[in-house]
């Protein structure tokens with residue numbers, strides 16, 4: 580099919596009794612930055628390895644640019660994989676590192692050097708060609724690994740947590756760079772990560788994985804603002820669920836509702852009922868955490884349950900913050916920030932236990 584880089588249909592993989600991938604259907608368009616997001620062990624890497632051809636599916640099909648490649652060897656597929664623990668040859672210059680795969684393929688010297696220089700320029704390492712890997716920072720080395728992948732001009736680049744080894748600052752910088760590079764080169768990127776912030780920052784679309792299945796596919800805004808299942812609501816951001824009596828009293832309807840922490844305003848309880856356009860809930864501050872630029876409140880609601888609220892520290896200082904602990908507050912947010920979280924369908928897999936999840940950088 581024209582415009583389609585990857586199509587997975589009914590893709591499955593079992594390792595003995597472990598069903599790592601339990602039926603995945605997915606279409607990724609040409610030039611898309613597509614992320615597979617999910618907790619550890621949810622099957623993302625296995626899907627990536629099947630697309631690359633390193634792992635044979637137990638069932639289902641894989642198409643690349645409209646051709647069935649399910650049974651083809653990795654080298655017969657027009658894809659390239661960048662791993663987290665990329666290895667550069669220490670004794671070679673960057674130019675030689677990047678040109679190496681072209682050399683293996685018998686590309687003449689002048690051409691491969693020209694292409695290597697071009698690839699280095701595309702990752703903003705112009706003029707670095709004569710250096711050796713030991714003379715680079717971690718982020719620069721990661722970019723060389725990327726240049727090495729781009730030099731063969733694959734249709735699709737598969738990236739398995741490529742920023743995982745970098746420290747937080749560098750990682751955030753590389754997220755922005757990587758997205759810009761992808762936009763410029765126009766290659767389809769399929770990016771595996773367990774970090775929701777990373778997926779939200781870079782992706783055109785995201786598939787959220789849980790226990791070998793996809794729970795939701797959508798744009799970052801879809802996933803964050805309109806999570807399709809309680810699992811997605813909880814994994815991407817802080818879920819803040821209102822259920823049962825709390826939903827009826829606060830939202831005014833039965834069901835499960837969620838509101839994002841940054842939408843909630845915390846007001847010292849003055850007794851009045853507040854704005855008619857807003858949902859309001861009174862409660863007691865159980866915990867308050869000063870985060871520098873913002874403050875996080877954990878509030879036990881009178882209607883039952885607990886909500887997290889995140890407030891910018893526009894006027895608040897750390898001394899003010901401490902005084903909130905144990906005090907009565909009113910939480911309020913505009914009605915439009917209440918979103919209904921569909922109940923889990925009966926055949927859906929159970930939610931992963933919190934212990935299965937890696938810590939997220941949500942606040």
Ligand SMILES: Nc1ncnc2c1ncn2[C@@H]1O[C@H](COP(=O)(O)OP(=O)(O)OP(=O)(O)O)[C@@H](O)[C@H]1O
Nearest residue numbers: 594597599617618619620621622623624625626773
């Ligand atoms: N070669 C293998 N042999 C046996 N089991 C495997 C193998 N590879 C993966 N698994 C299992 O399959 C499941 C999915 O693993 P996978 O690596 O795809 O998850 P993931 O979502 O990429 O996790 P992570 O973020 O930790 O890499 C896990 O239960 C894992 O233990």
